[in-house]
Amino acid sequence: MEDFINQILGDDTEIIRTVDFNDLTFVFFQPKGYSNPYKDERLNLVSSQGPLKINKKTNQYEFTHIVExxxxxxxxxxxxxxxxxxxxxxxxxxxxxKMRNNFNWDDFQLLLEHHNLPLDSFDMYSINSRNTVEIEIKGDEAIDCLEQFLNELEAIYIKKSHNHFLINLYLD
Structure with missing residues (x-):
């Protein structure tokens, strides 16, 4: 079966995992040399076209569509x-x-998760700008975390009120 799989996938891929399920074998693969920046193996399981699905009885195969x-x-x-x-x-x-020199929206969610704060502590929105984000904050602990985070990164921000911040997404 391994030779059959390698024949289908070719030399440019590496197999991450195979799973036998009922009469099917699913082959999860990725291009050789792929690096997962998030170090989460679950993200490696499905390629952009989905895993290879092989019927074990008939050897018929197809590349599954990821959504399906x-x-x-x-x-x-x-x-x-x-x-x-x-x-x-x-x-x-x-x-x-610091290396990419800007914030992603996800960074603010990671901040909340890191401090075990509810994800709805930040109400984030952007008004007619790709360079800034406005955050209204629920709770003093979340305010303190955000201010400490922004100061650590030497971010450019304006504190419009006690719980309302305007943050430049670029660090310089």
């Missing part, structure tokens, strides 16, 4: 066993922000 695959098998624990959430390293997050 998740709709049909996304909650299947044989294919996607439950895993503990991977906690990102906070120092690495700060380092990445």
């Amino acid at each position: 695959f998740f709709l049909e098998y996304g909650d299947n624990e044989v294919i996607f066993p439950r895993q503990e959430a991977i906690v990102p390293d906070w120092n690495e997050i700060v380092y990445n922000i």
Whole structure:
């Protein structure tokens, strides 16, 4: 079966995992040399076109479409066993922000997760600008976390009121 799979996928891919499910074998693969920046192996399981699906009895195969695959098998624990959430390293997050010299919206969510604050602590929106974000904050603890975070990164921001911030998404 391994030779058959390699013949289908070719030399430019590497197999991440194979899963036998009923009469099917699913082959999860990625291009050789691919690097997952989030260090979350779950993100490696499905290529952009979905896994290779092989009927074990007939050897018929097809590349599944990613959306169809998740709709049909996304909650299947044989294919996607439950895993503990991977906690990102906070120092690495700060380092990445400094290296790319700007914030992503996700960075603010990671800040809340890092401090175990409710995700609805920040009401974020942007008004006619790709360079700034406005955040209204619920709770003094979230305000303190945000201010400490912004100061650590030497971010440019305006505190419009006690719980309302205008933040430049670029650090310089």
